Amino acid sequence: MPEPYTHVRLICCDDGGLNHRYEIRVSTFVQFDENPGRRSITGHPSKKEAEEIAKEIARSERKRTGAPVWK
Incomplete structure (x- = not known):
C-alpha cells in the first residue's frame, strides 16, 4: 500500500x-x-480505508502538538 506523502x-x-x-x-x-x-x-486504499488512515495521522499530530480535541 502506498505511503501518505507530505507537502510543505x-x-x-x-x-x-x-x-x-x-x-x-x-x-x-x-x-x-x-x-x-x-x-x-495501484495498491491504493478505498476511500473509507484512506479516511481511517487520515484520521489516525490527525490523531497522532494532535497528540504531538497538543492541539485541542475535536468535538
Missing part, C-alpha cells in the same frame, strides 16, 4: 505594518481509489 510550503506574511512573519503549512495526503479493479493494481 513556507509563506511570507508581511502586511507592510507591524506583522512580519512566516507561515509554515504542512499538508499530508493519503491517496485512495474507488475503482476496485484499478485499486488492485
Whole structure:
C-alpha cells in the first residue's frame, strides 16, 4: 500500500505594518481509489480505508502538538 506523502510550503506574511512573519503549512495526503479493479493494481486504499488512515495521522499530530480535541 502506498505511503501518505507530505507537502510543505513556507509563506511570507508581511502586511507592510507591524506583522512580519512566516507561515509554515504542512499538508499530508493519503491517496485512495474507488475503482476496485484499478485499486488492485495501484495498491491504493478505498476511500473509507484512506479516511481511517487520515484520521489516525490527525490523531497522532494532535497528540504531538497538543492541539485541542475535536468535538
